[in-house]
Amino acid sequence: MLLILLCFRMGVIELAIQNVNSLSIQKLIEEKKKNHNTAGIIEKFIPMILLLAAVVSVLTTIGTVLTLIFETITFFQTVSILEFLTTKKWYPFSETEGTFGILPLVLGTLKVTFIAIIVSIPIGLTSAIYLSEYATERTRRIIKPILEVLAGIPTIVYGFFALTFVTPLLREIIPGLELFNALSPGIVIGIMITPMIASLSEDALVSVPNSMREGAFALGATKFEVALKVVLPAAISGIISSIVLAISRAIGETMIVAIAGGSTPNVDWNVTNSIQTMTAYIVQVSQGDAGYGTTIYYSIYAVGMTLFIFTLIMNLIAQYISRRFREEYE
């Protein structure tokens, strides 16, 4: 069918070429237009279809947030906001009456995220600088795709990597480290988000115009001085965005902490014992037997809301910082 259509079209073109000598091109165009009334209709409808797609995605987002808000409100009708925010205990499954204090879960998330940041920022940034300023074109062509593949590994794989490889290894070094702890998933999340920081920061560094580097080299700057004092500051807004994006991922990361972090909400800054993060709690409840309509069921929305507020704040900070530190060229 397609072939026939193609042949037909080619025939038309040949005809057109033959006619060029006798007919003026303007006339040819006019004739074509007569046959293409559909073009006008398409021009009219395409923007509407595009708008529809945009509206669908916006509505979905609004819908999700609304669900989150409504269910959270329901939760706060049984548990007071004050208790939720100030109590330092999270015992939802207590036989008599559950205690819902978000702090232990928040602390669990923060501990893991903090470790992940400590691991990922130095490694990610250093490799980005290496790739953009020092590596040869060939090295870059090999390493960049590998980084992007790393970013695509399913997180559950990372989770078992943490539990069955990193934790035993750490227990060799740190005596008294529990089987489930904050350290191991923290490190593994750090490993997981490193390629993201490296890859996005490298994009930001590479997009700094070469004339900047030349200007600095011409003043007698060494390669390292050029990278650190000209290229890095010029790319800082892109780099900060990449870091914040990575932190958001670390905060929202679920599988790794659910597998290797444990399910004991603790209120301390100790990273060697078992923890529970906000995401891991949501997983625990959703796979458990909390019935629809119970307080525990609604509590996952309240926790989800808290998580949402965290990432929202992160995004706002990112926008502010990247605007504040933007170094524009041209």
Place this chain on the structure above:
Amino acid sequence: MTITLVSPQIEVMKMDSIQEKNIVYQTSQLNLWYGEKHALKNINLDILENEVTAIIGPSGCGKSTYLKILNRMIELVQGVKITGEILYRNRNILDRSYQVEELRTKVGMVFQKPNPFPKSIYENVAYGPKIHGIRDKKVLEQIVEKSLRSAALWDEVKDRLNQNAYSLSGGQQQRLCIARCLAIEPDVILMDEPTSALDPISTLKIEELVKELKKEYSIIIVTHNMQQAARISNKTAFFLNGEVIEFAPTSKIFSNPKDKRTEDYITGRFG
């Protein structure tokens, strides 16, 4: 602005005859290949102190390439092979033992397109002294003011030193780049078509500046604008297809060129 194409500069001629000047750059038997392409062929040039040396020639004649060898910026290009010798103050800069950072601290460069760093005006000028270890705020402030004054930019920017350099006009940006270069007090300033991206008034300002700067610096300027070469330079080298066709006092090149090709080029028959 009317300029006669051939304008013998009496002032320049006088200056030349006054005294013997030291040689800054002595190029001998210089050859350069970009991969297979033989881009510079057997260049021999002596460049003197406190003069403006103009390098003219059509596009692709190797004039920018030659300039980039003088501070070894050519090394940023891959696949370049160089033979021959360039003595800067009697030391061969092509010798691997010559630290490139040391050379570039002595030999500043101004580029075709203004390329200030995306920092404040102050930071742009202070960058050079800073990377060379000058940290004292008071000293830096003095350097910034002095450099901006020498680049004839101080009066225009003194009240907004903390503004981003990209808030300046193109001509101001180029003078800022000159100030940035002056801030480490180099010995030589290389200029690679510094006015080609600027309007006539900004161009004139830069030209005035170059004439002023040659009292203290040796300047080598690549230009595709022959009137510019005639206006500001003491000596002119005419490059064609990677060769130096003629190198002589500017007045002589423009009034009485020896080579037919030079004459054809400066009278606008090609290029």
